[in-house]
Structures are given as structure tokens and as C-alpha cells.
Amino acid sequence: MSFGRRSGLVCMDSHTQTPFPDLYPAARAVARLLGSIQDEQLADPTPCPQYAVRELLGHLVGLATAFRDAARKEFGPTTNTDPGSALPVLDSDWRVVLPQRLDELAEAWRQPAAWEGDTQAGGVALPAPVAGQVALNEVVIHGWDLARATGQEYDPGEASLRVSYGLLEPSGEEDPFRDKIFGPVVEVPESAPLLDRVIGLSGRRPDWQPGD
Numbered sequence: 001m002s003f004g005r006r007s008g009l010v011c012m013d014s015h016t017q018t019p020f021p022d023l024y025p026a027a028r029a030v031a032r033l034l035g036s037i038q039d040e041q042l043a044d045p046t047p048c049p050q051y052a053v054r055e056l057l058g059h060l061v062g063l064a065t066a067f068r069d070a071a072r073k074e075f076g077p078t079t080n081t082d083p084g085s086a087l088p089v090l091d092s093d094w095r096v097v098l099p100q101r102l103d104e105l106a107e108a109w110r111q112p113a114a115w116e117g118d119t120q121a122g123g124v125a126l127p128a129p130v131a132g133q134v135a136l137n138e139v140v141i142h143g144w145d146l147a148r149a150t151g152q153e154y155d156p157g158e159a160s161l162r163v164s165y166g167l168l169e170p171s172g173e174e175d176p177f178r179d180k181i182f183g184p185v186v187e188v189p190e191s192a193p194l195l196d197r198v199i200g201l202s203g204r205r206p207d208w209q210p211g212d
Contacts, residue, residue, distance in 0.1 A: 046080070164198045
């Protein structure tokens with residue numbers, strides 16, 4: 001699996017001084033959104049056309065669980081199931097479970113062993129360093145989706161955004177995995193904020209609003 005010209009690059013995180021990205025800032029940025037989400041917003045649209053807020057939250061629970069287990073090398077249904085095989089189902093205890101899963105995800109990827117060897121997520125085997133970056137990118141992008149859908153400010157941190165940018169930046173080579181997961185790149189000016197440029201690379205419009 002290849003995402004961008006720098007896929008597989010393990011980054012030095014400026015906060016932890018460890019040779020891999022820290023998922024905590026992005027995970028906490030998503031967790032901070034949850035307390036302001038009202039039940040009546042669960043049916044609202046999101047930048048993911050196939051997901052309402054309810055399904056997006058369910059997807060976040062699922063990906064946090066899957067990539068937590070991928071970091072731990074605990075393989076099974078959570079890591080070998082294609083997340084696109086069915087719409088996510090949101091359990092009633094999501095307000096408790098999702099923050100817990102996000103913390104567990106970030107903690108799992110703080111362990112040096114998580115970045116060693118190979119692992120599996122979404123039914124795809126891939127090098128652990130790539131899996132860790134994909135996990136971070138999933139949190140960053142879907143956190144933005146959730147913030148935009150629920151009308152909230154969102155800042156996953158510059159270090160997280162730079163990992164996403166490196167992962168999503170087109171390499172100029174044919175990449176069927178990228179084409180399957182992300183839409184065509186939306187052109188965003190180089191002068192735009194880094195978050196907007198990352199969102200454009202993911203195939204989303206940075207100015208998306210509910211009803212678009």
C-alpha cells in the first residue's frame with residue numbers, strides 16, 4: 001500500500017522526541033468535539049456522502065478500535081474486516097466508548113513495538129510505520145468531517161497535519177489504493193492554511209457546509 005511519496009517515513013514528533021508521530025493531539029482534538037454534539041444532529045449530513053453524523057461516529061469507533069489492535073498486533077475481526085463492507089452502527093454508549101477508544105489508540109501507538117514489522121488493518125497487510133501514519137490520518141480527516149458537520153472549530157495540531165500531508169501528497173505514480181479510499185484531489189492554493197491543503201488532498205472541499 002502506498003500513500004504519497006513519503007509513505008513509510010517515520011517522523012520525529014517535536015513534543016515527545018520519539019521517532020514516530022504522536023496520535024494524542026489529533027485524538028484529543030476529536031474527543032473535544034463530542035461533548036457538543038446533540039442527539040438531533042446524529043442524522044445530519046457530513047462531508048462523507050455515505051455517512052450521516054451517526055455513521056461517522058460509528059466509523060470513528062471502528063477505526064480507533066481497529067488501529068489500536070493493529071498497533072498491538074492483535075489480529076482478528078477488528079483488523080481483518082473491510083470497513084466499507086457495511087454502514088457503521090453507532091451504539092448508544094458512544095459518548096463513553098469513543099473517547100476511551102481514542103485514548104487507547106493513541107497509547108497503543110506510543111509503544112515503540114507498534115512501529116516494528118508488519119501489521120493489518122481493514123483486511124490489508126501493511127508495514128507498521130505506514131499503518132501508524134494511516135491511523136493518524138484517519139483521525140485527522142474524519143475529525144475534520146465531524147467538526148464541519150457539527151459546526152465546530154477543529155485543530156489537530158501542525159505535527160499531525162504534516163504527517164497527513166506527507167501521506168496524502170500525490171507521488172505522480174498510479175496508486176489504486178489511494179484512488180479507492182480518497183476522491184480526486186481538490187486544488188487548494190499553497191497560501192491556504194495547512195489544514196485546508198490536507199483536506200483538499202483527501203478529496204474534500206475545505207469550504208464544505210451542511211446542505212452542499
